[in-house]
Amino acid sequence: MTFQKSPTFIALLIAAAAFVPVLFPTDARSQTPTQPVTNPVTPPQTPPVTQQPNQKPGQPAGKRPPKPSGGSLAPPVTSQPGTPAAKPATVGELILREREREMILTVSIQVHADNVSQTTPHTDGKKTVNMPKITPFSYGTLGVVFPIIGETASSKPERVRSGQKGTPIAEQSGPRGVLTLDDAIVDDEVTVLADYPSGTDLGRWDAGSNGSTAEARQMKLEVTIPVTLYRTVFNEVEASKLGWPTSYPKVAQSTFTPQMFVEKGLDEDGKVAPFDEAPLNKALEIWKKEWGITEFTQVRPVALAKMIAAKVWETVQPTGDGLTMRARTGELSGIKLQAPAETLVTGRGSEHDLTVLLAVLYRKAGLPTRTVIGFDVGVDDNKFLGKGSKNNRIRTWVEFFLFDEAANTYNWIPVDIVNLRRSSSRPQKIDRPWKYFGTNDELDRVVPFAFQFHPPTDVVAYGSPGFWGWFVTPQPPAAAEQALMFRASAASKRLGDQQEREGDDAKKPTKRRN
Numbered sequence: 001m002t003f004q005k006s007p008t009f010i011a012l013l014i015a016a017a018a019f020v021p022v023l024f025p026t027d028a029r030s031q032t033p034t035q036p037v038t039n040p041v042t043p044p045q046t047p048p049v050t051q052q053p054n055q056k057p058g059q060p061a062g063k064r065p066p067k068p069s070g071g072s073l074a075p076p077v078t079s080q081p082g083t084p085a086a087k088p089a090t091v092g093e094l095i096l097r098e099r100e101r102e103m104i105l106t107v108s109i110q111v112h113a114d115n116v117s118q119t120t121p122h123t124d125g126k127k128t129v130n131m132p133k134i135t136p137f138s139y140g141t142l143g144v145v146f147p148i149i150g151e152t153a154s155s156k157p158e159r160v161r162s163g164q165k166g167t168p169i170a171e172q173s174g175p176r177g178v179l180t181l182d183d184a185i186v187d188d189e190v191t192v193l194a195d196y197p198s199g200t201d202l203g204r205w206d207a208g209s210n211g212s213t214a215e216a217r218q219m220k221l222e223v224t225i226p227v228t229l230y231r232t233v234f235n236e237v238e239a240s241k242l243g244w245p246t247s248y249p250k251v252a253q254s255t256f257t258p259q260m261f262v263e264k265g266l267d268e269d270g271k272v273a274p275f276d277e278a279p280l281n282k283a284l285e286i287w288k289k290e291w292g293i294t295e296f297t298q299v300r301p302v303a304l305a306k307m308i309a310a311k312v313w314e315t316v317q318p319t320g321d322g323l324t325m326r327a328r329t330g331e332l333s334g335i336k337l338q339a340p341a342e343t344l345v346t347g348r349g350s351e352h353d354l355t356v357l358l359a360v361l362y363r364k365a366g367l368p369t370r371t372v373i374g375f376d377v378g379v380d381d382n383k384f385l386g387k388g389s390k391n392n393r394i395r396t397w398v399e400f401f402l403f404d405e406a407a408n409t410y411n412w413i414p415v416d417i418v419n420l421r422r423s424s425s426r427p428q429k430i431d432r433p434w435k436y437f438g439t440n441d442e443l444d445r446v447v448p449f450a451f452q453f454h455p456p457t458d459v460v461a462y463g464s465p466g467f468w469g470w471f472v473t474p475q476p477p478a479a480a481e482q483a484l485m486f487r488a489s490a491a492s493k494r495l496g497d498q499q500e501r502e503g504d505d506a507k508k509p510t511k512r513r514n
Contacts, residue, residue, distance in 0.1 A: 086249075087408060088249070089249050089403065089408045089409060089410045090408065090409050090410075091151075091409065091410065091411065092402075092404055092407065092409030092410055092411045093235070093409075093411075094234065094235045094238060094239045094402065094411040094413070095153050095232050095233070095234060095235075095411045095412070095413065095438065096232070096233040096234075096235065097154070097230035097231070097232060097233075098230060098231045098232075098233060098444075099230060099231045099444050100228055100229070100230055100444075101228070101229045101230070101444045101445070101490075102226070102227075102228050102229075102490065102491035103226075103227055103228075103229055103377060103447055103488050103489070103490060103491055104224060104225070104226050104227075104488065104489050104490075104491045105224070105225045105227065105375055105377075105447040105449060105486065105487075105488045106222060106223070106224050106225075106486070106487050106488070107146070107222070107223045107225070107375075107449060107467075107484070107485070107486055108220065108221070108222045108223075108484070108485040108486075108487075109144075109146070109220065109221045109222075109223075109466065109468045109482065109483075109484055110218060110219065110220045110482065110483045110484075110485075111218065111219040111220075111462065111470075111480050111481070111482050112217070112218055112480060112481045112482075112483070113135055113136055113137045113216070113217050113218065113477055113479075113480055135479075136215040136216060136217045137215065137216060137217075137472075137476075137477035137480070138213055138214070138215050139207070139208055139213070139214060139215075139216070139472050139473065139474075140208050140209075140210065140211070140212060140213055140214075140473045140474060141206070141207070141208035141209060141210060141472075141473050142206070142207050142208055142219075142470055142471065142472040142473070143204050143205070143206045143207075143470060143471050144179055144204065144205050144206075144219070144221050144468065144469075144470045145193070145202045145203065145204050145455050145457065145459055145468065145469055145470070145471075146177065146202070146203050146221060146223050146455075146467065146468045147200050147201070147202060147203070147449065147450045147451065147452065147455060147467060148174075148175050148190075148192060148200075148201040148202065148203045148225075149199060149200055149201070149448060149449065149450060149451055150199040150200075150201070151199075152372055152399060152412060152414070152448045153232050153399055153411065153412045153413065153414045153443075154229060154230050154231070154232050154414060154440065154443035154444065154446070154448070155227050155228065155229050155230070155443075155447065155448050156227065156228045156230075157174070157175065157225060157226070157227045157228075158174050158175075158226040158227065158228075174226070175190065175203060175223060175224065175225045175226070176188075176190055176223070176224055177190055177203060177205055177221055177222060177223040177224065178205075178221070178222050179205035179206075179207060179219070179220070179221050180219070180220045180221075180222075181207060181214075181216040181218070181219055181220075182216050182217055182218055183218075183220075186205075186206075186207040187205040187206050187207060188205075189205075190203040190204070190205065191203070191204045191205070191206070192204075193457075196254075196455075196456045196457070197254040197255060197257040197259070197370075197451075197452075197456050198251070198254055198255050198370035198451040198452070199251050199254075199370070199451065200450075200451045200452065200456065202455055202457065203223065205221060208473075219470070221468065225447065225449060226491055227447055227448075229443065229444045229445065229446070229447065230443065230444055231440065231441045231442075231443055231444045232414060232438065232439060232440050232443055233438075233439050234413065234433070234437070234438025234439045236302065236433050236437075236438060236439075239302050239402060239411075239413070239438070240300060240302045240303060241300075242300065242301060242302070242402060242403075242404055243300055243301075244297050244300075244301060244366075245403045245405035246405065247405075248368055248401065248403055249403065249410065251401075252368035252401040252403065252410070253368070255363065255368040255369055255370050255401065256363055256368065257456070258274070259359075259371070259452060259456070260272070260452065260453065260454045260456070260465070261337045261356065261453045261454065261465055262340070262356050262359055262360050262371065262453075263275060263360060263363075265337075265339060275339045275340060275341060276339065276341050277341070277364075278341070279341040279344055279345050280340060280341055280344060280360060280361060280364060281364070283311070283344060283361075284361065284364060284365065287307070287308070287311055291307060296365045296366050297366065301367060301400075301402060302402065302413075303430065304365060304367065305362065305367060305400055305413070305415065305437075306430050306434070306437060307430060308358070308361050308362060308365060309358060309415055309417055309420065309427075309437065310427035310430065311361075312354065312357055312358050312361065312417055312421075313417065313420050313421050313427045314425075314426060314427050315344065315347055316343055316344070316347050316348065316349060316353075316354055316357065316421070317347060317348050317421075318349070318350065318351050318354055318418060318421055318422065319348050319349065319350060320350045320351075321350060321351065321393070322335050322336050322337070322350025322351060322352040322353065323335060323336070323394070324336045324463060324464040326481055326483055329483070331483035331484070331485070332394075332483065332484045332485070333462075333463045333464060333466065333481065333482050333483060333484065334461075334463050334464030334465050334466035334482065334484065335352050335394065335453060335464055335465055335466070336350065336464050337350075337352060337353060337356060337453065337464070337465065338350075338353055340353070340356050340357040340360045340361075343356070343357045344357055351395075351396065351418040352394075352396045354417050354418055354421065355371055355396040355397055355398055355417060355418065356371065358398050358415065358417045359371050359398045362398065362400055367400045367401070368400060368401035369398050369399065369400045369401070370398065370399055370401075370412075370451045371396060371397075371398055371451060371452065371453070372396065372397050372398065372399055372414070372448050372450075372451060373394065373395075373396050373448065373449060373450040373451070373453065373467065374394075374395050374396070374397075374446040374447050374448040374449060375393075375394060375395075375446065375447045375449060375486045375488060376393050376394075376395050376442075376445060376446045377445045377446065377447060377488040378393075378445060394486075395418075395446055396418070397414055397415060397416040397417065397418070398414070398415050398417070399412040399413060399414050399415070400412070400413050400415065401413075413437075413438050414438065414440055414443065415436070415437050415438070416436040416437075416440055416442075417436075419435075419436040419440075419442070420434065420436045420437065423435065423436065447488060449467070450467045452467075453465040453467065454466075454467070454469065455467070455468065455469045457469070458471060459471050460472065460476045461482060462480050462481060462482045463481070463482060466482050466484050467484075468482075
């Protein structure tokens with residue numbers, strides 16, 4: 001594994017539907033997602049414009065995201081005001097789940113109020129060295145968010161039951177988490193913000209209160225996710241018969257909402273802006289001519305998905321794991337992503353860049369698609385990023401939404417473009433079933449935990465995207481580092497029993513901070 005020698009840590013203040021200022025540390029400048037930065041940008045003194053009425057300062061903006069912006073990517077909505085609500089679609093039978101496996105994933109996010117630029121000289125009488133300088137950050141209120149996702153083709157998470165506030169931790173169902181500041185528990189009850197794009201909810205944990213000020217040197221959020229995993233078997237023969245629907249359900253439409261690090265990123269001035277689409281549009285036009293079509297709807301959805309995947313398969317060579325690490329400790333700090341056009345034009349990118357490229361091409365072709373990020377448990381459950389191991393790592397793939405309008409059923413179809421490319425340098429014939437296209441015998445060991453690389457709301461993170469974010473008043477610390485850790489274990493007993501088994505772990509918080 002190659003460690004980054006001089007990472008620059010950037011805080012992204014990201015709006016779900018509108019471009020807002022981007023906050024950088026004082027030693028940073030504007031950048032694209034993969035280039036180093038400097039040049040300070042003054043942090044906003046007031047909450048973003050997307051903050052809703054009656055929202056408490058410091059809380060992530062809104063309980064619901066802005067509506068998709070529409071445009072050329074969004075399929076038309078055919079319902080009219082006053083018409084009866086459409087009956088919710090149900091899961092179809094085009095994906096068969098096999099080999100059930102219950103797992104518990106624990107994700108730990110730590111933010112340290114220091115970075116490589118903060119040092120102080122220390123002399124031992126003979127020589128002077130620069131030691132890390134940790135400056136506590138001040139806050140009035142802060143809210144930390146982490147995704148709580150729904151079902152995927154290969155997973156069924158245990159969901160949070162309503163009315164859980166005040167329930168003892170060991171008796172709670174669904175994902176749960178504990179927020180600590182300097183090892184003191186400040187919130188162990190999750191608030192769920194619902195209905196973000198692609199079937200995402202956001203769990204939120206809060207600290208502080210209006211009119212008060214406190215300091216902390218370290219924040220830690222530990223989220224526990226119980227989930228049932230499956231292998232998937234795709235009935236491609238029947239799926240290939242389905243044509244294009246006249247409209248899609250709400251969750252499918254929401255996938256066309258521009259996604260950070262997929263359709264948009266940071267421009268040269270450090271502001272959130274759309275990525276260059278010209279190379280992608282040009283490639284799609286060339287491919288349509290090769291296929292002898294003028295519109296994507298001339299090809300049935302499953303065939304079109306395979307045709308586009310085959311082009312990515314033959315065009316791009318995966319290079320590297322795409323991970324960024326803390327320079328001093330070697331801890332994972334996030335995923336490094338480049339613009340999808342760069343991946344296409346250069347023919348090279350990390351495994352996660354391939355996933356992003358396929359997702360944006362699918363969406364441009366009219367296929368509702370979401371990115372899926374998961375932790376590969378492998379065979380040694382607790383060895384995260386072990387040397388020489390292809391398991392116990394972050395994996396990404398896409399799922400496109402296949403809708404049988406007549407039956408009012410749907411399935412998310414998983415496509416693992418990374419394993420397709422690694423299986424062979426040349427795509428297989430379109431009319432034959434592909435392993436890793438719908439059918440995947442590895443997904444029973446991969447725990448999905450996010451549909452976005454950065455939460456789809458106004459929150460801050462540091463460095464490369466790391467799936468979480470926070471909103472801090474009066475402003476977030478300008479200089480900090482984030483570290484991520486994943487571990488998983490078999491859910492052989494109730495979640496409460498699992499906590500008891502882990503109760504003797506070192507450095508467990510033992511006090512509550514008011």
